[in-house]
Amino acid sequence: MSTHDRSDSLLILEADGVGSHPAAWRYQENPSNALDIVRLARVVLSAESEGFHAVSFQDSRAVAVQGPRGGLDAIQRAAYLGAVTHSIGLLPVIDAIYTEPFHLATQLAGLDSISGGRAGWIVLAEGTEQQGAAVGRDALAVEQLAGEIADVVRVSRSLWDSWEDDAVIKDVATGRYLDRTKLHYTDFIGNRFSVKGPAISPRPIQGQLPVLVPETLATQGHDAVLFTAPDLDQLLTATGASAGARIAELEFVLDAAGESAASRLAQLNAWENWDSERARFVGSAEELITYLRSLLPLVAGVRLHPATLEIDAAEFSELVLPALRSTNLLADLSTGATLRSTFGLPPAKNQFAHLATNAI
Amino acid sequence: MSSQQNTKHQLRLGVFFQGVNSSTVWKTPEAGSQTDFASFRRLVQTAERGIFSAFFLGEGLRLREHLGQIHDLDVAGRPDAQTMLAALAAVTKNIGLVATQNTTYNDPADLAHRLASLDLISGGRAAWNIVTTDNSWTGENFRRGGYLAHEDRYTHAEDFVKLAKRIWDSWGTESIARDAKAEAWLTGQHPDPVVHQGQHYSIRYTSRLPRSSQGRPVLFQAGDSAEGRDFAARQADVIFSAHGGLEAAKTFREDIKARTLKAGRPVGAVKIMPGAEFILAPTPQEAVEKQWWVKEHQIGPQQAIAYLEQFWGQSLTQLDPEGPLPDFDPQIIASDVTRGSGFQNAKAIELTRAWRAQARDEGLNVLQFVRAKSGRVGGSFVGSYTQVAERLEEYAASGAVDGFNITPWLVPTGLDDVVNHLVPELQERGIYPSEYAGQTLRENLGLARPETSTLPRKNGNTWIEVAV
Numbered sequence: 001m002s003t004h005d006r007s008d009s010l011l012i013l014e015a016d017g018v019g020s021h022p023a024a025w026r027y028q029e030n031p032s033n034a035l036d037i038v039r040l041a042r043v044v045l046s047a048e049s050e051g052f053h054a055v056s057f058q059d060s061r062a063v064a065v066q067g068p069r070g071g072l073d074a075i076q077r078a079a080y081l082g083a084v085t086h087s088i089g090l091l092p093v094i095d096a097i098y099t100e101p102f103h104l105a106t107q108l109a110g111l112d113s114i115s116g117g118r119a120g121w122i123v124l125a126e127g128t129e130q131q132g133a134a135v136g137r138d139a140l141a142v143e144q145l146a147g148e149i150a151d152v153v154r155v156s157r158s159l160w161d162s163w164e165d166d167a168v169i170k171d172v173a174t175g176r177y178l179d180r181t182k183l184h185y186t187d188f189i190g191n192r193f194s195v196k197g198p199a200i201s202p203r204p205i206q207g208q209l210p211v212l213v214p215e216t217l218a219t220q221g222h223d224a225v226l227f228t229a230p231d232l233d234q235l236l237t238a239t240g241a242s243a244g245a246r247i248a249e250l251e252f253v254l255d256a257a258g259e260s261a262a263s264r265l266a267q268l269n270a271w272e273n274w275d276s277e278r279a280r281f282v283g284s285a286e287e288l289i290t291y292l293r294s295l296l297p298l299v300a301g302v303r304l305h306p307a308t309l310e311i312d313a314a315e316f317s318e319l320v321l322p323a324l325r326s327t328n329l330l331a332d333l334s335t336g337a338t339l340r341s342t343f344g345l346p347p348a349k350n351q352f353a354h355l356a357t358n359a360i
Numbered sequence: 361m362s363s364q365q366n367t368k369h370q371l372r373l374g375v376f377f378q379g380v381n382s383s384t385v386w387k388t389p390e391a392g393s394q395t396d397f398a399s400f401r402r403l404v405q406t407a408e409r410g411i412f413s414a415f416f417l418g419e420g421l422r423l424r425e426h427l428g429q430i431h432d433l434d435v436a437g438r439p440d441a442q443t444m445l446a447a448l449a450a451v452t453k454n455i456g457l458v459a460t461q462n463t464t465y466n467d468p469a470d471l472a473h474r475l476a477s478l479d480l481i482s483g484g485r486a487a488w489n490i491v492t493t494d495n496s497w498t499g500e501n502f503r504r505g506g507y508l509a510h511e512d513r514y515t516h517a518e519d520f521v522k523l524a525k526r527i528w529d530s531w532g533t534e535s536i537a538r539d540a541k542a543e544a545w546l547t548g549q550h551p552d553p554v555v556h557q558g559q560h561y562s563i564r565y566t567s568r569l570p571r572s573s574q575g576r577p578v579l580f581q582a583g584d585s586a587e588g589r590d591f592a593a594r595q596a597d598v599i600f601s602a603h604g605g606l607e608a609a610k611t612f613r614e615d616i617k618a619r620t621l622k623a624g625r626p627v628g629a630v631k632i633m634p635g636a637e638f639i640l641a642p643t644p645q646e647a648v649e650k651q652w653w654v655k656e657h658q659i660g661p662q663q664a665i666a667y668l669e670q671f672w673g674q675s676l677t678q679l680d681p682e683g684p685l686p687d688f689d690p691q692i693i694a695s696d697v698t699r700g701s702g703f704q705n706a707k708a709i710e711l712t713r714a715w716r717a718q719a720r721d722e723g724l725n726v727l728q729f730v731r732a733k734s735g736r737v738g739g740s741f742v743g744s745y746t747q748v749a750e751r752l753e754e755y756a757a758s759g760a761v762d763g764f765n766i767t768p769w770l771v772p773t774g775l776d777d778v779v780n781h782l783v784p785e786l787q788e789r790g791i792y793p794s795e796y797a798g799q800t801l802r803e804n805l806g807l808a809r810p811e812t813s814t815l816p817r818k819n820g821n822t823w824i825e826v827a828v
Contacts, residue, residue: 025540025545026540030538030539031536031538031540034545035480035536035569037449037481061469063568064568069551069568070536070569071568071569072480073442073474073477073478076443076446076477077446077481079443079446079447080446080447080450080481081450083397083448098467100470100502102502103440107440110439110444113395113396113397113439114444114447133563134467134469134470134563134564135467135470135563136467163437168394168437170386172387175387175433175660175661175662176433177386177435178431178432180432183423183430192503194505195500195502196500199423200420200421200423200438201439
């Protein structure tokens with residue numbers, strides 16, 4: 001393995017609950033820590049200082065079938081952390097199928113404002129009977145999910161652009177606070193909903209938030225796809241499957257405190273088995289460094305799902321991250337950078353900016 | 361503290377960051393951003409320094425329009441309330457965080473979950489200011505559109521609130537394992553799904569959150585119709601009232617007492633906090649001068665004309681702001697001229713005729729008349745710190761209100777003189793807390809922690825509501 005590889009890959013730490021393994025709470029003194037925002041803030045502040053580019057927060061309207069049966073709202077977790085962190089990107093997972101698109105776009109715009117332009121969105125779209133029933137709607141067939149995601153992403157982008165950057169003018173002479181020629185109706189009509197617009201909030205700091213969509217449901221309008229594979233070898237070969245920015249989903253268990261990863265996993269699985277479709281790494285920090293040196297040059301980033309946040313993510317930070325950083329495989333970090341710039345995305349153009357003559 | 365002071369009725373203060381209104385001054389260099397996070401943080405931290413009970417955010421789900429165009433004369437643009445409050449929870453410790461949220465354009469399971477989440481994130485400081493609309497114009501931003509008939513607003517809202525309470529209470533208490541050796545993360549009774557089949561929605565939802573340290577979010581309500589008052593008496597913890605004058609406040613208190621008793625709840629179960637504007641200065645004369653300065657900056661020529669257009673139901677751009685009121689009757693219109701806020705009065709013809717007469721008799725031009733007419737619907741307190749403190753002492757003694765919700769006319773520094781000068785005067789008089797009573801909003805408002813008696817019980821396959 002050459003150490004001369006260079007890439008600008010991102011590391012995203014998934015920080016839901018107390019870890020991705022359903023039995024992770026067994027390592028907590030108090031099981032309700034899974035819902036403790038102050039504890040989460042400690043974890044994320046550590047991740048920020050140790051050099052993760054972003055942190056994500058899994059969420060679902062459906063109650064978990066494994067592990068802790070509860071979870072705080074992902075956008076609220078991100079918003080709380082937006083107020084206390086300074087450089088780390090914040091990626092809540094939000095359902096696109098049953099959430100009101102107008103609320104969703106407004107909430108994400110708010111998160112971007114609070115965090116100084118560090119917000120993004122990982123799209124969840126399951127369309128199950130259980131999730132639909134929570135809001136009195138029907139299940140959606142798998143083949144309809146991608147089109148629905150595309151509609152929701154498109155209307156969100158339209159709402160984010162519906163205030164141009166210079167819409168607030170505070171013009172004392174004419175008594176106008178707003179320049180209404182810089183505000184635009186979205187007039188969106190999709191298959192399942194319509195949104196008149198404009199937004200109730202100004203344009204987000206980033207203009208457009210980075211949107212990440214599962215590869216199997218990606219059609220248009222996103223900035224990156226998330227993909228995985230049944231095992232580590234297949235994850236390496238799946239990296240070239242399509243064009244555009246691709247982020248690998250990888251879960252991991254590390255050796256810790258003199259105990260092998262395999263035996264730690266066996267102990268965790270004895271409490272509750274870890275059912276998952278993601279590629280899983282089980283081994284030493286050294287082995288994970290070697291694996292990631294192969295993977296990182298092939299992808300835009302890796303979303304890491306640690307078995308436990310307090311043990312596995314901490315081991316990763318201490319032993320794996322510094323080694324990766326020293327090999328130039330990771331994108332630079334800079335305080336005050338927007339998530340778009342961390343993702344290497346250009347400044348977002350406003351889709352309405354050239355329409356001044358058609359303005360309302 | 362003397363025993364006499366101990367028995368005094370204490371007032372509480374809240375701050376209402378409306379975000380969209382005509383009373384926030386923006387035409388001056390002191391006016392900061394309405395939307396930057398720093399402004400919200402500044403205001404909430406000032407309020408917390410002044411032992412305020414609550415920080416309110418307003419909500420409007422469609423950008424206002426005036427005469428068919430985006431209304432451009434007032435401050436506008438506000439964040440999603442709960443997203444902002446979750447961030448403010450990180451930079452505050454004690455103050456309550458109140459989100460205005462609409463029952464018409466939210467799903468009960470989603471809204472209940474988000475409010476429960478905010479309540480846990482803030483350590484039991486969340487509240488919901490319940491608002492309802494039947495406005496199909498707002499509905500154009502939502503999946504269901506304008507689906508709700510005006511007369512169904514409150515039955516719909518009440519079903520919604522009952523469902524939210526069921527969701528919040530569905531885990532019962534002590535449901536999460538106490539230690540890592542427990543059999544499972546959830547001990548106790550596994551939460552049953554909340555099932556509802558009603559006129560407006562059918563849901564089946566299993567709650568994903570336990571109760572918070574204050575039981576569940578505090579409920580605020582502001583509707584002032586007889587229906588709205590009865591709804592508040594049955595469901596709410598606090599009324600954000602429009603009756604700020606002392607006599608009006610006393611009458612309102614008696615009315616709410618009667619309705620609360622009729623609803624089978626103890627009188628003290630529903631607190632009353634009218635909206636209020638405070639204009640304070642070291643001396644009475646300076647306060648009066650400041651009031652005129654504020655009015656001049658709130659209402660310029662364009663704002664004055666737009667105000668009259670709401671009541672005349674038509675464009676009045678030819679009107680001279682320095683001249684008399686229009687000498688013709690209003691055009692009666694089906695929908696509001698300024699949509700999303702004001703409304704044409706049902707008695708617009710009589711009202712505008714009376715205004716014309718009044719302006720003529722008092723020799724007021726358009727600008728002067730509108731400035732004189734404008735003001736808070738609730739209370740308006742203009743005076744020196746001591747004067748206003750003395751007036752508030754009367755309110756405290758009368759027991760007519762539990763406190764006030766202040767709408768600052770300047771962001772983000774509009775509370776500074778209240779906190780720096782008025783609050784100490786009130787504390788000296790023993791009518792304002794010198795520290796927070798506790799960690800939760802319920803403790804700080806003097807509200808009891810609700811039992812889970814509202815929990816619906818399953819009887820065979822039927823859900824039975826137990827005392828909601």
